[in-house]
Amino acid sequence: MSNAKERALRALVVKACHALSAQGLVAATDGNVSARLDAQTFLVTPSGVSKGEVTARSLLRCDSTGRGIGLPAGAKISSEILMHLAVYAKRPDVKAVVHAHPPTACAFTLAGMERLFREPVLSEVAALLGPVPCAPYRTPGTAALAQAAARACRNADAVLLARHGAIALGADPWQAFLRMEKLEHAARTFRDAIALAGSPGRIKRLTARELAAVLERHGTPEVKARWRGRLP
Ligand SMILES: [Zn+2]
Numbered sequence: 001m002s003n004a005k006e007r008a009l010r011a012l013v014v015k016a017c018h019a020l021s022a023q024g025l026v027a028a029t030d031g032n033v034s035a036r037l038d039a040q041t042f043l044v045t046p047s048g049v050s051k052g053e054v055t056a057r058s059l060l061r062c063d064s065t066g067r068g069i070g071l072p073a074g075a076k077i078s079s080e081i082l083m084h085l086a087v088y089a090k091r092p093d094v095k096a097v098v099h100a101h102p103p104t105a106c107a108f109t110l111a112g113m114e115r116l117f118r119e120p121v122l123s124e125v126a127a128l129l130g131p132v133p134c135a136p137y138r139t140p141g142t143a144a145l146a147q148a149a150a151r152a153c154r155n156a157d158a159v160l161l162a163r164h165g166a167i168a169l170g171a172d173p174w175q176a177f178l179r180m181e182k183l184e185h186a187a188r189t190f191r192d193a194i195a196l197a198g199s200p201g202r203i204k205r206l207t208a209r210e211l212a213a214v215l216e217r218h219g220t221p222e223v224k225a226r227w228r229g230r231l232p
Contacts, residue, residue: 001037001038009035009043011056012035012096012172013034013043013054013059014054014055016033016096016098017033018051019177020051020100021050022052023181025100025180025184027101029049029050030051031051031098032079033045033051033054033098033176033177034078035095035172036088036094036095037061039064041061042084043059043061045060046076046077048076060075064088065085066081066085079140080140080141080146083099083146083149083150086147087149087150087169090151091154091169094153095172096170096171096173096175097169097176098167098168098169098170098179098180099165100166100167101164102187104187104188104191105165105186108160109134114134116200117131117134117160117183117186117190118132119205120205120211120227120230121186122186122189123214126211126214126227127214127215127219128218128219128223129156129179129182130226130227132156132159132183133152133160134162137161137162145161145164157169157179158183160183166180166183168183208232209232211230
């Protein structure tokens with residue numbers, strides 16, 4: 001990757017980090033963002049830094065095993081690098097990964113109500129994200145979490161991590177951020193609808209015909225394939 005392209009990519013990672021912080025999708029030093037520089041090299045946020053304070057110069061490089069490349073003294077790669085690398089290994093099309101702790105989406109997993117995210121509820125979420133699966137709880141920072149998350153990402157661009165948070169994938173860091181933002185926004189709408197309706201079972205779903213129509217207009221072939229079985 002040329003220097004100019006790497007500079008542009010660093011700027012997008014920083015933009016995504018600042019937006020995560022500004023929108024309360026992370027707290028303190030939580031969360032991490034990475035981007036693919038080439039097949040074997042990645043940019044990743046440093047450990048222990050608030051996403052609101054990440055700068056282009058503070059981003060670190062690592063290889064596909066998570067080993068740092070030319071790290072400045074004292075710099076430490078994000079604790080969840082294994083999860084990012086496992087996703088990239090499973091999804092060669094993905095160029096950026098955002099991990100955050102969106103509070104409302106996470107609350108659904110604490111309440112055991114994550115199934116709602118696999119249902120066609122909001123038309124644009126259904127068309128742009130598809131069903132959002134939930135990876136089982138595993139200890140943060142472990143290879144076990146990395147494997148569980150990567151498995152859930154095989155067929156999804158946004159995934160809940162049970163009792164922890166979420167990851168979102170994209171062709172660039174900003175697209176990955178926007179998917180994370182959309183997930184949390186949907187979660188807030190679900191929460192409010194459940195409060196009004198009294199139970200998740202009373203939330204209205206799209207009919208098979210309504211789902212087919214919105215996918216026809218706005219869905220990519222990948223998202224359409226993820227709803228196979230729910231269409232007329
Ligand atoms: Zn986390």
